[in-house]
Amino acid sequence: MKTITFSEALGEAILEEMQRDDTIFTYGEDIAKQGGIFGAYKSLLGKFPNRIFDTPISEEAIYGSALGAALVGMRPMVEFHFSDFLFTGIQSITLQIEKIRYMTGGQGKLHLLLRGPDGVSNSAAAQHSESIETIFMHIPGIKIIIPSTPYDIKGMIKTSLRSDDPIICFEHKSLYSQKGEVPEEEYLIPLGKADIKKEGKDITVVTISRMVHESLKAANELVKDGIDLEIIDLRTLLPWDKETVIKSVQKTNRLIIAHETWRRAGWGAEIASTIQEEAFDSLDAPIIRIGAYNVPMPFSSVLQNFVTPDKQNIITAAKKMMGEM
Amino acid sequence: MQKIRKFEQAAEQLFLEGKLPGFIHLYIGEEAIAAGVMATLNKNDYITSTHRGHGHMIAKGGDINLMMAELFGKTTGYCKGKGGSMHIADFSVGVLGANGVVGGGLPIAIGAGLGIKIKETSQVAIAFFGDGAANTGAFHESLNFASIFRLPVVFINENNQYASTAKKQETTSVENISDRAISYSIPGVTIDGNNVLAVYEAAKEAVERARDKGGPTLIEAKTYRLKGHFVGDPTKYREQTEVNNFWGKEPINIFEKQLINWEILNQKEINNINERLDNQILEAIKFAENSPEPLPEEALTDLFVDDTGYDY
Ligand SMILES: Cc1ncc(C[n+]2csc(CCOP(=O)(O)OP(=O)(O)O)c2C)c(N)n1
Numbered sequence: 182m183k184t185i186t187f188s189e190a191l192g193e194a195i196l197e198e199m200q201r202d203d204t205i206f207t208y209g210e211d212i213a214k215q216g217g218i219f220g221a222y223k224s225l226l227g228k229f230p231n232r233i234f235d236t237p238i239s240e241e242a243i244y245g246s247a248l249g250a251a252l253v254g255m256r257p258m259v260e261f262h263f264s265d266f267l268f269t270g271i272q273s274i275t276l277q278i279e280k281i282r283y284m285t286g287g288q289g290k291l292h293l294l295l296r297g298p299d300g301v302s303n304s305a306a307a308q309h310s311e312s313i314e315t316i317f318m319h320i321p322g323i324k325i326i327i328p329s330t331p332y333d334i335k336g337m338i339k340t341s342l343r344s345d346d347p348i349i350c351f352e353h354k355s356l357y358s359q360k361g362e363v364p365e366e367e368y369l370i371p372l373g374k375a376d377i378k379k380e381g382k383d384i385t386v387v388t389i390s391r392m393v394h395e396s397l398k399a400a401n402e403l404v405k406d407g408i409d410l411e412i413i414d415l416r417t418l419l420p421w422d423k424e425t426v427i428k429s430v431q432k433t434n435r436l437i438i439a440h441e442t443w444r445r446a447g448w449g450a451e452i453a454s455t456i457q458e459e460a461f462d463s464l465d466a467p468i469i470r471i472g473a474y475n476v477p478m479p480f481s482s483v484l485q486n487f488v489t490p491d492k493q494n495i496i497t498a499a500k501k502m503m504g505e506m
Numbered sequence: 507m508q509k510i511r512k513f514e515q516a517a518e519q520l521f522l523e524g525k526l527p528g529f530i531h532l533y534i535g536e537e538a539i540a541a542g543v544m545a546t547l548n549k550n551d552y553i554t555s556t557h558r559g560h561g562h563m564i565a566k567g568g569d570i571n572l573m574m575a576e577l578f579g580k581t582t583g584y585c586k587g588k589g590g591s592m593h594i595a596d597f598s599v600g601v602l603g604a605n606g607v608v609g610g611g612l613p614i615a616i617g618a619g620l621g622i623k624i625k626e627t628s629q630v631a632i633a634f635f636g637d638g639a640a641n642t643g644a645f646h647e648s649l650n651f652a653s654i655f656r657l658p659v660v661f662i663n664e665n666n667q668y669a670s671t672a673k674k675q676e677t678t679s680v681e682n683i684s685d686r687a688i689s690y691s692i693p694g695v696t697i698d699g700n701n702v703l704a705v706y707e708a709a710k711e712a713v714e715r716a717r718d719k720g721g722p723t724l725i726e727a728k729t730y731r732l733k734g735h736f737v738g739d740p741t742k743y744r745e746q747t748e749v750n751n752f753w754g755k756e757p758i759n760i761f762e763k764q765l766i767n768w769e770i771l772n773q774k775e776i777n778n779i780n781e782r783l784d785n786q787i788l789e790a791i792k793f794a795e796n797s798p799e800p801l802p803e804e805a806l807t808d809l810f811v812d813d814t815g816y817d818y
Pocket residue numbers: 210238240262266269556557558606607608609635636637638639640666668669670731735
């Protein structure tokens with residue numbers, strides 16, 4: 182084992198896969214000159230000059246070209262710079278990438294990966310802070326991964342670069358500098374498999390990304406209140422690991438879903454609805470969803486902190502659920 | 507120009523001291539463009555700005571106290587702390603917003619142009635945007651749209667030669683961005699964006715044409731971003747000698763020398779102006795520092811005019 186940052190682990194995954202498969206190439210804005218805005222490409226500086234390059238600020242063309250390249254046998258990996266700027270090229274994803282294989286009766290393999298940062302981070306404000314994974318869960322046609330640790334990003338990016346389906350990967354800005362253990366030897370992590378980060382008996386917390394870490398902090402603090410959380414990091418949102426969640430709820434009989442994206446019609450609603458349809462008898466309490474207030478992200482840190490969910494929301498919800506409030 | 511420069515220098519300093527959150531994109535070296543263009547406008551003309559928007563705001567008549575308070579995220583700021591540097595706006599002086607989305611302002615400016623055309627006033631709308639923005643779909647769509655409807659819009663391209671780490675010539679198919687005007691059958695000119703009088707002359711001609719129902723113009727003002735893309739940018743994508751060279755061509759020094767040569771101002775008068783501006787900036791900082799932080803619950807205001815929509 183070695184201890185490296187999330188962005189170093191990501192860089193290793195890209196480097197190893199590019200060395201293994203020369204159909205992989207990667208492009209986006211500001212990746213080749215300074216190693217990417219969050220340092221993911223630092224270890225790749227100067228390597229593969231023809232297969233790592235910067236593009237103009239032309240998002241519709243960037244995302245759409247990934248589709249075209251995949252159709253002719255390449256494995257493009259595109260960095261979307263900030264998840265917010267998926268919107269300036271959105272038709273290439275939602276109307277093209279997500280539809281073409283189905284519309285053409287299963288022709289072609291869309292081995293392409295879109296990846297980049299999302300989420301709230303110190304006062305980036307409304308147009309640079311969004312978590313928009315739910316949109317891709319709603320519109321059928323692209324798989325979604327959201328790793329929360331260096332170990333997971335490395336294993337899941339490697340798997341994604343070998344997959345034959347289109348995948349979008351969201352990396353929370355606050356994670357890039359976080360450190361964690363990564364094996365020296367090669368490994369892959371299958372998509373669609375959740376990771377039980379902590380076993381517990383009282384409440385199941387289903388979460389992803391930054392909120393995994395907030396949930397773990399909440400679990401620590403709740404020990405003194407005698408509340409034992411089971412924390413499930415979904416890691417893949419589409420397809421999500423229903424079996425693991427149901428099994429856990431059958432044990433704890435309580436469910437909290439915690440995400441950073443807006444609470445209203447966030448993906449937590451989908452999980453909650455599925456669990457009440459399929460495991461209603463196991464539930465001893467109404468499911469609680471935790472998400473951001475339904476407003477664009479404000480600039481001031483006071484306002485940002487108010488809007489953004491953190492461990493405190495989980496602690497409050499858990500206590501309420503256990504009848505302590 | 508000098509007011510913009512001093513505001514930006516103060517913002518940089520405050521950011522480095524850790525007093526300002528978020529991102530700050532400085533306009534240092536590009537001041538002649540905002541100053542020259544805005545000198546041709548009336549208060550009721552409109553502009554759309556960019557992520558590098560402090561200069562546009564100041565030149566259009568924005569209040570630096572309210573701007574500084576916004577950079578601090580205070581309730582007294584232009585956006586009550588909700589927007590920050592990249593989203594400062596003052597609709598009352600015609601600033602329809604800075605923008606965190608590259609190219610985001612161009613469609614908004616043509617919309618203002620549509621409104622002006624339908625209302626049949628003699629106002630104009632100006633879209634400021636960078637060299638990087640000239641490669642967005644929004645740029646091409648907006649120029650075509652403005653051309654076919656002959657909208658009273660002037661497109662001001664601030665070609666500072668970089669789009670964050672990307673050199674303009676490595677990402678842009680044309681030598682001069684103004685060459686792209688040909689595709690949309692509108693006039694296009696390239697000017698020295700560090701020469702405030704050249705900017706003024708070109709903008710005046712384009713603005714008059716727009717007011718006279720002559721349709722849109724594309725002006726490319728060549729300039730140079732003397733600071734990093736944002737405060738804190740490691741700036742490894744260019745040589746320091748290149749930056750030093752452009753410090754020798756920065757617009758304020760050039761214009762000051764001209765004013766002295768032409769005996770319009772003497773050094774003492776320039777010093778007086780500088781002193782007055784320094785005081786204004788200090789006042790703005792004091793105003794911002796002494797202003798209250800927003801209350802957390804104020805996050806749940808300003809979404810809709812009827813103040814609904816927060817819960818469901
Ligand atoms: C649609 C979109 N894509 C990417 C970004 C990230 N970004 C912010 S500023 C910038 C460079 C803009 O360059 P330019 O238009 O030349 O303006 P300058 O910063 O030089 O003033 C980029 C890529 C963004 N804000 N919006």
